[in-house]
Amino acid sequence: MPDVTFTVDGKKLTAPAGTLLIDACRKAGIEIPAFCYYPGLSLQAACRMCVVRQEKVPKLQTACTTQVGEGQVFVTESAEIAQARKATIELLLGNHPLDCPVCDAGGECELQDMTFKYGAGESLYVEAKQHREEQKWSPAVYFDRPRCILCYRCVRMCGEGMDVWALGIQSRGASATIAPNGGDHLDCEQCGMCIDACPVGALTSDTYRYKTRPWEMNHVATVCTHCGDGCKVTLGIRQADNGTDIVRADNRDKSGINGDFLCAKGRFGFDFVESPDRLTKPLIRNAAGTLEPATWEQAIRHVASKLKEVRAAGRAIGVIGSNTTTNEENYLLQKFARTVLGTNNIDHVRSTDYPGFAAAMAGHDHRAASLRDTQTAKAILLIGGNPTEEHPLLAWNLRTNFRLNQARLYIATDSPIKLERQALMSLQLPVSLESGGYESLSDFLGGDDNALDFGAMDDVIESRPTQTDTVPTELTHAKTFREAVLAEDSLIVIFGEEFRGAAIQKLVAWGLGKENVKFAYLGDYVNSRGAADMGLLPDLLPGYVPVSEPGAFGEEYANLSKQPGLDAVQMLDAAGRGELGALYVVGADPIASYGVDPAAFENTFVIVQDIFLTETAALADVVLPSASLYEKTGTVTNSYGDVQLVKKAADKAGVKTDFEILVRVAGGMGIDIKKLVPFGTTGKGGVTADMGQSRGAQSGEADRHAVWLTANNLEPRLSPFDPLAVLDEIQRLLPAYQLDRLNLFGGNDVPSQPGFVPVSDLLAQAAHQDVVLPAHDGLFTSGTLGAHTVALTEIRQYQHSVSDAVVAETAAD
Amino acid sequence: MSTESLSIFSPQLAARFDALVEKYPLRRSALIPMLLYAQDEIGYLSDAVMEEVAERIGITTLDVRNVASYYSMLRFKPVGKYNVQVCTNISCMLRGAYDIFEHLQDRLGIGHKGVTADGVFSLEEVECIGVCCWAPALQVNYDFHDDLTNEKVDDVLASYRAKARSEQAEGGSAHA
Numbered sequence: 006m007p008d009v010t011f012t013v014d015g016k017k018l019t020a021p022a023g024t025l026l027i028d029a030c031r032k033a034g035i036e037i038p039a040f041c042y043y044p045g046l047s048l049q050a051a052c053r054m055c056v057v058r059q060e061k062v063p064k065l066q067t068a069c070t071t072q073v074g075e076g077q078v079f080v081t082e083s084a085e086i087a088q089a090r091k092a093t094i095e096l097l098l099g100n101h102p103l104d105c106p107v108c109d110a111g112g113e114c115e116l117q118d119m120t121f122k123y124g125a126g127e128s129l130y131v132e133a134k135q136h137r138e139e140q141k142w143s144p145a146v147y148f149d150r151p152r153c154i155l156c157y158r159c160v161r162m163c164g165e166g167m168d169v170w171a172l173g174i175q176s177r178g179a180s181a182t183i184a185p186n187g188g189d190h191l192d193c194e195q196c197g198m199c200i201d202a203c204p205v206g207a208l209t210s211d212t213y214r215y216k217t218r219p220w221e222m223n224h225v226a227t228v229c230t231h232c233g234d235g236c237k238v239t240l241g242i243r244q245a246d247n248g249t250d251i252v253r254a255d256n257r258d259k260s261g262i263n264g265d266f267l268c269a270k271g272r273f274g275f276d277f278v279e280s281p282d283r284l285t286k287p288l289i290r291n292a293a294g295t296l297e298p299a300t301w302e303q304a305i306r307h308v309a310s311k312l313k314e315v316r317a318a319g320r321a322i323g324v325i326g327s328n329t330t331t332n333e334e335n336y337l338l339q340k341f342a343r344t345v346l347g348t349n350n351i352d353h354v355r356s357t358d359y360p361g362f363a364a365a366m367a368g369h370d371h372r373a374a375s376l377r378d379t380q381t382a383k384a385i386l387l388i389g390g391n392p393t394e395e396h397p398l399l400a401w402n403l404r405t406n407f408r409l410n411q412a413r414l415y416i417a418t419d420s421p422i423k424l425e426r427q428a429l430m431s432l433q434l435p436v437s438l439e440s441g442g443y444e445s446l447s448d449f450l451g452g453d454d455n456a457l458d459f460g461a462m463d464d465v466i467e468s469r470p471t472q473t474d475t476v477p478t479e480l481t482h483a484k485t486f487r488e489a490v491l492a493e494d495s496l497i498v499i500f501g502e503e504f505r506g507a508a509i510q511k512l513v514a515w516g517l518g519k520e521n522v523k524f525a526y527l528g529d530y531v532n533s534r535g536a537a538d539m540g541l542l543p544d545l546l547p548g549y550v551p552v553s554e555p556g557a558f559g560e561e562y563a564n565l566s567k568q569p570g571l572d573a574v575q576m577l578d579a580a581g582r583g584e585l586g587a588l589y590v591v592g593a594d595p596i597a598s599y600g601v602d603p604a605a606f607e608n609t610f611v612i613v614q615d616i617f618l619t620e621t622a623a624l625a626d627v628v629l630p631s632a633s634l635y636e637k638t639g640t641v642t643n644s645y646g647d648v649q650l651v652k653k654a655a656d657k658a659g660v661k662t663d664f665e666i667l668v669r670v671a672g673g674m675g676i677d678i679k680k681l682v683p684f685g686t687t688g689k690g691g692v693t694a695d696m697g698q699s700r701g702a703q704s705g706e707a708d709r710h711a712v713w714l715t716a717n718n719l720e721p722r723l724s725p726f727d728p729l730a731v732l733d734e735i736q737r738l739l740p741a742y743q744l745d746r747l748n749l750f751g752g753n754d755v756p757s758q759p760g761f762v763p764v765s766d767l768l769a770q771a772a773h774q775d776v777v778l779p780a781h782d783g784l785f786t787s788g789t790l791g792a793h794t795v796a797l798t799e800i801r802q803y804q805h806s807v808s809d810a811v812v813a814e815t816a817a818d
Numbered sequence: 819m820s821t822e823s824l825s826i827f828s829p830q831l832a833a834r835f836d837a838l839v840e841k842y843p844l845r846r847s848a849l850i851p852m853l854l855y856a857q858d859e860i861g862y863l864s865d866a867v868m869e870e871v872a873e874r875i876g877i878t879t880l881d882v883r884n885v886a887s888y889y890s891m892l893r894f895k896p897v898g899k900y901n902v903q904v905c906t907n908i909s910c911m912l913r914g915a916y917d918i919f920e921h922l923q924d925r926l927g928i929g930h931k932g933v934t935a936d937g938v939f940s941l942e943e944v945e946c947i948g949v950c951c952w953a954p955a956l957q958v959n960y961d962f963h964d965d966l967t968n969e970k971v972d973d974v975l976a977s978y979r980a981k982a983r984s985e986q987a988e989g990g991s992a993h994a
């Protein structure tokens with residue numbers, strides 16, 4: 006649209022023709038009050054708060070529906086307008102309970118703000134108030150009818166935004182009311198988006214109702230600890246006896262990668278931090294064979310001396326890291342394993358095959374899609390998976406992109422998924438997850454008409470009369486689908502664990518053959534991607550550098566072996582054979598994940614760092630209580646390679662971050678910590694001394710880290726417990742992690758570049774054995790964390806009862 | 819939709835609905851007439867009625883409820899066989915509608931929105947029914963009775979009572 010110029014309050018503004026006046030004003034810093042208008046949702050024009058005076062138009066106009074045009078003149082504040090807005094508020098307050106002192110929204114309420122601004126404290130209306138009791142619609146959502154100002158935001162948010170359509174409006178006039186789809190309860194996705202959108206305190210959440218006031222909390226913006234999308238979430242924190250309480254999670258300033266969005270896990274799934282099951286004291290197995298509380302000093306000393314002992318005896322040590330710890334912790338863990346324990350036996354419970362993805366993308370910059378791209382891309386091909394359940398933010402982005410930009414979504418899955426409602430075309434693939442047959446789609450896309458075996462769908466398509474009759478129809482449809490996909494000028498291809506190793510290679514190779522194709526490969530947990538990127542892998546160093554050709558790491562890491570180590574499964578096998586001297590597990594539960602017989606660990610000294618007493622921790626020799634992601638600082642990388650800052654929000658007495666524990670254990674083993682964490686002035690005097698010019702930076706004598714810090718205008722970190730010291734090192738050594746720090750520390754997502762992987766890596770990958778163990782967590786589950794979150798457990802049970810009721814009903818029909 | 823066998827409506831009405839949903843550019847435009855016809859046949863908008871209407875149009879039951887609850891002439895509870903709607907709007911009121919309404923309450927022993935124990939009559943006070951020139955007026959189902967006096971009201975009631983009785987007898991003999 007061409008730009009037009011118009012005047013608002015005497016100021017000349019320019020905006021594309023057709024822009025809504027309210028948007029144009031907001032952009033120019035002119036605030037127009039609005040209750041019903043919500044950016045991105047359909048227009049309602051129900052509240053009349055946004056009225057403005059337009060020159061030559063007889064009546065006040067609603068700014069939320071007025072499109073700007075050339076030469077128009079508007080006035081947004083005047084006595085007349087203030088009077089109109091005041092009258093609107095008076096009407097709204099006519100049946101408002103004015104229970105602000107106890108209302109959750111008090112202090113953050115748009116109605117309260119407007120009443121203060123336009124002063125409708127006294128009213129001409131003396132009608133009796135229609136009171137209704139508060140209603141519990143689900144374990145997540147409560148409704149307070151009298152506070153509702155009927156702005157319809159919740160109705161549109163749930164319908165248009167979530168595509169759930171669980172809220173409606175019933176009756177009319179003064180008795181109109183928002184109503185849930187179940188009559189008196191909600192049968193929905195329990196995302197809480199309606200609560201977030203509500204400008205007043207009519208919709209409230211179970212986790213936050215009547216707990217505190219907004220000004221009594223500290224608000225810390227960090228990253229949700231659950232799925233691989235990595236939403237920015239703001240935690241509301243209050244002091245408590247044993248540290249702090251997280252009272253609320255929301256996306257307060259909507260400034261994150263997730264914009265308006267949070268799912269049930271991000272919004273309600275934080276109470277695991279105060280679960281009574283949480284570990285708060287180190288535990289050491291005593292002579293009688295039971296785990297007994299100990300002090301941190303005892304536990305660290307015990308771990309350090311045992312590790313030294315096993316190392317000295319030349320026995321193998323295995324290390325298994327986590328999908329939910331920070332990049333810095335993961336990096337430190339592998340560095341600790343490789344340089345202190347002297348082993349490449351390091352892995353994590355892989356939920357997806359990121360090494361395979363990195364290998365496929367190697368050498369191709371700017372071919373990785375960030376999560377933000379999914380909200381603006383013109384065309385998207387989604388293969389496999391079910392984002393609505395497993396990647397809620399991705400699903401939100403795809404829906405939004407479809408709704409606002411008419412994005413063309415192509416879906417190819419083996420069973421129907423909800424997102425097909427937004428898809429231009431969908432293709433049901435003749436594969437089952439077990440057969441791993443998704444690979445054939447790459448061949449089909451590449452032009453092999455026989456690649457898809459629709460005969461395999463016999464059991465799926467019951468009504469098929471004869472084979473010859475219908476196979477062509479399905480094939481024709483598949484071909485149309487392929488043509489449409491191929492005809493796109495640009496495309497994002499999104500896929501997940503259905504593709505591993507060579508299958509990723511094939512699909513990516515197909516896409517790389519076309520221009521403007523980008524890829525996103527989905528993992529399960531908040532830092533699944535980071536775990537792989539940071540080298541929690543037996544054969545690959547951080548940045549997927551092969552241990553056999555370590556490059557710069559060869560110089561950086563003392564004692565680095567070029568021999569690939571054991572993967573997680575092999576470590577557990579080795580333990581079973583009595584060949585593993587020690588197993589160090591951080592934030593993982595390999596025994597539960599791989600279903601190992603606990604007896605296998607009889608001859609292994611097992612150390613577990615975790616938040617909860619997992620199955621693995623229960624048989625450990627030492628258990629070290631660690632901090633959750635909400636209690637530490639660092640960075641995490643989401644499925645799409647977007648790096649975000651995690652900020653310490655809460656505190657828990659007794660626990661330590663995994664970072665600090667590792668540093669202390671290394672210290673206990675007598676290691677020079679400066680070699681592990683570059684803090685203070687490192688090496689031979691650091692910045693002040695040898696800058697390397699005289700003998701060349703590669704001579705091995707210059708302090709490379711100090712040189713790098715100086716070159717980047719950074720100060721040395723002062724504490725060995727500062728994870729950002731390790732972030733410096735990551736950034737120095739990993740070409741893929743050249744992060745825009747200003748943005749990162751400003752709380753924005755910054756992309757990493759997986760394309761910057763040495764191409765030499767490709768061959769080293771081929772012989773990989775498949776150890777991927779997808780988690781497939783849904784909307785209300787999240788591995789160990791989900792099991793210990795009361796809010797999510799309640800929602801899970803509720804969802805069961807609601808769907809059971811539906812089943813029973815249908816059965817009775 | 820081809821679920822006649824499962825439909826809670828008569829085959830005639832089901833067929834009418836099949837045609838109706840195809841008649842408009844948007845299927846949901848058929849919603850209000852469907853609700854009205856369904857109410858005429860079933861007597862009120864039961865949950866089952868709203869569910870089937872929703873399914874026939876392809877919208878949620880919540881959508882149906884949202885629309886239905888807006889209109890005061892759509893009801894969610896059963897009424898009597900003969901629903902007596904008394905207008906008390908301005909013209910009728912000036913010509914004694916409230917006396918008529920009170921008289922009806924006495925005679926039937928029920929109040930506004932009440933249903934007699936035998937289920938024959940229900941009573942309702944309504945807004946203008948469009949026969950102001952012969953006020954006061956009332957409507958029994960779709961029949962009008964105007965220029966009312968208490969005596970005339972008694973006759974009207976008696977005629978419907980008789981009708982109910984004979985229909986019941988007929989129904990009884992048909993079954994015998």
Ligand code: SF4
Pocket residue numbers: 146162163164167169170171172191193194195196197198199200
């Ligand atoms: S919680 Fe989410 S899905 Fe449920 S009603 Fe609110 S917006 Fe809709």
Ligand code: SF4
Pocket residue numbers: 152153154155156157158159160183199202203204205207208
């Ligand atoms: S519940 Fe809240 S969001 Fe929904 S209509 Fe009422 S005031 Fe608006």
Ligand code: SF4
Pocket residue numbers: 229230231232233234235236263267268269270271272396397398399
């Ligand atoms: S679980 Fe995933 S989608 Fe949900 S809030 Fe957390 S990061 Fe976002």
Ligand code: FES
Pocket residue numbers: 038039040041042049050051052053054055056067068069070
């Ligand atoms: S914001 Fe414009 S009418 Fe509500």
Ligand code: FES
Pocket residue numbers: 905906907908909910911945946947948949950953954955
């Ligand atoms: S006022 Fe009673 S019919 Fe019009």
